[in-house]
Amino acid sequence: MSRSAAAAAEDAEEGLNVLIGAEVAVPVEVAALAEAGRAAVATQAGEEGLDVRVSIAGDGPQRGALAERIRASRHAARFALAGYVDDMRAFYTDLDLFCLSSLREGMPNVVLEAMAMSLPVVATSAGGLSTFLRDGDDALLCLPGSPAALADALRAAIRSPDLRARLGQAARTRVEQECSFAQRMQRVFAVYDRLP
Secondary structure, three states: OOOOHHHHHHHHHHOEEEEEEOOOOOHHHHHHHHHHHHHHHHHHHHHHOOOEEEEEEOOOOOHHHHHHHHHHOOOHHHEEEEEOOOOHHHHHOOOOEEEEOOOOOOOOHHHHHHHHOOOOEEEEOOOOHHHHOOEOOOEEEEOOOOHHHHHHHHHHHHHOHHHHHHHHHHHHHHHHHHOOHHHHHHHHHHHHHHOO
16 A cells, blocks of 8 residues: 555645654653654644644553653644554554654564555664665654654654655665565575575
8 A cells, every 4th residue: 555646745634644653661762752743743733734643652661651741742632642553554554654763673563564555754773773774765764862853854754745755655665675575585595595
């Protein structure tokens, strides 16, 4: 299921749905999540009048602290804490932008899933994300642990339907070309072929 440029253009009329995926476990990440979400909502709602809604998927011991920060925000009605989501594919279909705010990461499947759904990705450069994602090509990357950097990357994506469409299409193409089951199996076979 791929998003077209026409669908991205409709965002101005229908609103923009942003998902921030997170393990809500670390206090500094809660601060980054809250600031990034606040900035995303304030950017459009305050400056340009676009209805931005932020869903935060994931769970962990800091969920209560995050919920409290959201309740204290003047944009609290625009946030939803989704918690653990069983059917991410269905969840992705309602999204316009995916964000991963991790402080540490390997190469999370959730990013590949979002890319496969043609969603533009904003992510921190934690762990394997920095070696796989291409900043400005198939994703926007920022330093982990910096709420301001995450907010800036989200603002850039939110402000530009063309950027979101380009990133989403590049992400989908990359996953199709490099991450398909057939591609993975070719790489596994190549490793075995090199064994004595």
